[in-house]
Amino acid sequence: MSGKKDITIVDIARELNISISTVSRGLKDHPDINKDTRQKIWNKAEQLGYTANIFASNFRKKKTNTLGVIIHRLHGYFISSLLDGMEKVANEAGYNLIISQSRESYHKEMANAKTMLANRVDGLLISLAYDTESLAHIEPFINKGIPVIFFDRVFENSQGVSVIIDNYKNAYDITKHLITEGCSKIMHITACLKRNVYAERYRGYRRALEDYNIPFSDDMLILNDMNPQDGIAAAEKILQMENRPDGLFIAEDENAAYCMHHLKQNGVRIPEDIAIAGFNNDPISRTVDPNLTTVNYPAYDIGAVAATSLISQLNGASSVVQVMNKIVLKSEVIIRESSRRKK
Amino acid sequence: MSGKKDITIVDIARELNISISTVSRGLKDHPDINKDTRQKIWNKAEQLGYTANIFASNFRKKKTNTLGVIIHRLHGYFISSLLDGMEKVANEAGYNLIISQSRESYHKEMANAKTMLANRVDGLLISLAYDTESLAHIEPFINKGIPVIFFDRVFENSQGVSVIIDNYKNAYDITKHLITEGCSKIMHITACLKRNVYAERYRGYRRALEDYNIPFSDDMLILNDMNPQDGIAAAEKILQMENRPDGLFIAEDENAAYCMHHLKQNGVRIPEDIAIAGFNNDPISRTVDPNLTTVNYPAYDIGAVAATSLISQLNGASSVVQVMNKIVLKSEVIIRESSRRKK
DNA sequence: TTTAATTTTGCAAACGATTGCAAGAAATAG
DNA sequence: CTATTTCTTGCAATCGTTTGCAAAATTAAA
Known part of the structure; x- marks a missing residue:
């Protein structure tokens, strides 16, 4: 299978008739080794096509x-x-x-x-x-x-x-922004609230609503897995609400883009009918139309x-x-x- | 720094008063080893909190x-x-x-x-x-x-x-598609032609033009690095042409999306004024408006x-x-x- | 020249597992 | 009860480097 076996420092040592330890040291320019010897070692290594076995070295040094x-x-x-x-x-x-x-x-x-x-x-x-x-x-x-x-x-x-990053603060700020833009029913679409990123964003969202006296009810929260179809499903759900939201804070840009796209296709005007905000500053946020308000997550x-x-x-x-x-x-x-x- | 040192099979062997090789074999359920012995070894390993050192094992086996x-x-x-x-x-x-x-x-x-x-x-x-x-x-x-x-x-x-994938064929097909949609001046925006993916796409594009007797001139090719600003710059360049193209085949969706977005912002209607096609089937192609024609690259x-x-x-x-x-x-x-x- | 200091080199033991081979123990056959 | 066969186990070498310590070689000092 694999051709001839690897060249090792042992081979170099044998060829040069010097000890293995000298080769080892010489190869890494250890000052203890004579300049000429070092040169000889390097030359021979080159000549034999030696490739240091970092793997072995790591093993010995107990460091990977x-x-x-x-x-x-x-x-x-x-x-x-x-x-x-x-x-x-x-x-x-x-x-x-x-x-x-x-x-x-x-x-x-x-x-x-x-x-x-x-x-x-x-x-x-x-x-x-x-x-x-x-x-x-x-x-x-x-x-x-x-x-x-x-x-x-x-x-x-x-x-x-x-x-x-401070998910809570950013979510708070972006929700507040939606509120100051005149939104009075802001929905939040996010993923599993067990995870800090989503939990914190949700907390920031809730807190902003609270601070500005905007009521919250459970139907204003949609939890999904942030897949394309989930974004579309969320849009569909919104389209079928009798009392639609006028603001949407979605925890990820990609999902927001899918959702927004589907809403638009069904005649919803963004941002006039529904203002939308995402999260992450994904390139997708700058290519959708209109461009997506988001949080720059570095x-x-x-x-x-x-x-x-x-x-x-x-x-x-x-x-x-x-x-x-x-x-x-x-x-x-x-x-x-x-x-x-x-x- | 690191707490106590690792437990090794040597430790297990010593504790059990058996040989290292037996432990080694026992740990991997080698049939040579007596069932009871194997169990004892497993128990002791568990008890001592042994974690196999795959690194060492790999070293010996000369496999990483x-x-x-x-x-x-x-x-x-x-x-x-x-x-x-x-x-x-x-x-x-x-x-x-x-x-x-x-x-x-x-x-x-x-x-x-x-x-x-x-x-x-x-x-x-x-x-x-x-x-x-x-x-x-x-x-x-x-x-x-x-x-x-x-x-x-x-x-x-x-x-x-x-x-x-067959970059040539797909590029040919997509260019041909633009042609059959009525485009008569199709530009191509791509990256370094030294690379097969771009070279092949270019070749397919050229060949389709040729097959359908559409003339090609050097100003119909834009080479860039496929960064966001490159997409915008390409759009800008097109906007300033006195004789604008009516078709655009861009070698990557993300870049196509940026380019298209900038064209739209400057009043170009897609696809009426310029039909656009990308490559890769990036999610971005399904969230831009209008949705982007592309090649599904799996x-x-x-x-x-x-x-x-x-x-x-x-x-x-x-x-x-x-x-x-x-x-x-x-x-x-x-x-x-x-x-x-x-x- | 001798002795001390300095520079170079080599020995051999790690690192933690794997494995061919042989030996001891137990089971089966004759 | 000996001779075989079958299970189990252990010995010791090996993988390719690194490294502490000692020895040899060279140079400097006296």
């Missing part, structure tokens, strides 16, 4: 140089930007990224965590699944002293650092900051990092045509 | 159970779906995915390939960068017998398997098939796979409102 990433779902612009940021930082720091998805299942998430543990990742980055309600699967990491960073979908009061930065923070912990966490428990990135409401009702 | 993935860019719906498919297949087969991006740079691609090699991935999945013109960085894999699968951005006449399947094919090669490539050099997945033009000019 690998960061585990568990995400809820590998889907769409948001998550790919986030991974982009992570990969950039990790790659530059010489770490590899092992990526796996829980597909919103706690079971899968546990299995993935186990695999990561067994594979001895140096650190873990995780965004929780819909139904994760316990961090039992993360504890082994903590116990072994493997740093864990939570991002986006986090757990309140968890050990380890969380990298997030996905790339979340990824980059999470990775940076993890790596700095691995490099002997300065006390500053040690103490940190939550990193909240800047984010803000972006008002566009989909919600501008006043001239 | 890891697949390297090098993509051009971690961005957007297309690539995340593709990775989704890969992750699913890989995960189910017990493989980890190490993902890195070349960011469209050959240099980075080479560096990433080197890292993958040094990390002894069992196989490689790669989509080439814009400016990759040689496979020198891939040769070491071939030489070592490490299987390589190219997907999406491939190289003609390469060793290893390619998983792609990203998820590409990823899944690429991973499946790689893994089957690792599992002792049946001769069927051995001989395969190119896997072309089904794909087809999806006609929507953005190009429907006839009633």
Whole structure:
């Protein structure tokens, strides 16, 4: 199958008639080794076509140089930007990224965590699944002293650092915006409220309604899985209401876009009849017509900051990092045509 | 830092007063080992909180159970779906995915390939960068017998398997569609023609024009990097032409969406004034107004098939796979409102 | 020249599992 | 009761590097 077997430092040592340890040191320019010897080693390595076996080296050093990433779902612009940021930082720091998805299942998430543990990742980055309600699967990491960073979908009061944005505040602001644009019946479409991101957005929404004395009733909340068909189904549901809302706050742009599109197709004018706001600042929000009011969720930065923070912990966490428990990135409401009702 | 040190099979062996090899075998239910002994081993492992060190095991077995993935860019719906498919297949087969991006740079691609090699991935999945013109960085894999699968951005006449769609045919079909809808001046907006995906689409476009006797001139081709601002810039350029096109074939949906949006904002009617077609069937194509005519590029399947094919090669490539050099997945033009000019 | 200081190199034990081979124990046959 | 066969278990080498410590070689100091 695989051709001739790999060249190792042993081969180099034998050819040069020197010891393995000298080769090992020479290869990494250890000052103990004579310049000429180093050169000879390099030449021979080159000549034999030697490729360092980092794998073996890592084994000996009990370090894998690998960061585990568990995400809820590998889907769409948001998550790919986030991974982009992570990969950039990790790659530059010489770490590899092992990526796996829980597909919103706690079971899968546990299995993935186990695999990561067994594979001895140096650190873990995780965004929780819909139904994760316990961090039992993360504890082994903590116990072994493997740093864990939570991002986006986090757990309140968890050990380890969380990298997030202020979902509550943004939801509050965007709902308030809809209210000040004159909306008096604002519906909220979101996903499983067990997860902080959705729970917080919902809380912000409710609080804004309350602060402005707008009544809320259960039929103003639609829970779904944020799939395309869910957005359309939500629109359909709204179309069939006798007393339609005049404002819509949807927890994700993609879903908002589908919903808005379907509403428009059925004669609803946006924003005149219904003002709409989304969340994430997905590119889709800038290509729908009218452009979608949304919240700028800096996905790339979340990824980059999470990775940076993890790596700095691995490099002997300065006390500053040690103490940190939550990193909240800047984010803000972006008002566009989909919600501008006043001239 | 890290608490107490790991429990190993040595610890289990010592505690149970049996040999290491027995523990090793017992842990994996080797039939040689007595049932009772196996049970004792499992219990003790459980009790001590043992976590198999796959890393060490892999080292000994000279197998990493890891697949390297090098993509051009971690961005957007297309690539995340593709990775989704890969992750699913890989995960189910017990493989980890190490993902890195070349960011469209050959240099980075080479560096990433080197890292993958040094990390002894069992196989490689790669989509080439814009400016990759040689496979020198891939040769070491071939030489070592490490299987390589190219997907999406491939190289003609390469060793290893390619998983792609028929870009030429789809581009031909979609251009032909624009022509039959009555377009007589069709522009093409695409990216670096060095890459097969763009080159083939261009070729299909040109061929269709030719077959239908539509003249082509250099100003009908716009090359850019497929970023949002590029889409807008292209629209701007078109707006300023004295003799505007009546058809537009853009090599990617996201870019098409930006371009179309900007044209619309400047009073161009779609499809009446200009019919537009994209590529990829990105969700964005279904939320823009009018919906975008496009080519269904089954990203998820590409990823899944690429991973499946790689893994089957690792599992002792049946001769069927051995001989395969190119896997072309089904794909087809999806006609929507953005190009429907006839009633 | 001797001795001390410095520079280079090598020995050998890790790292945590796997595995071919052989030996001991138990069961079956003759 | 011995000879076989079948189960179970253990020995020890191995995977490719790293690294503490000691030894050898070279250079500098006296």
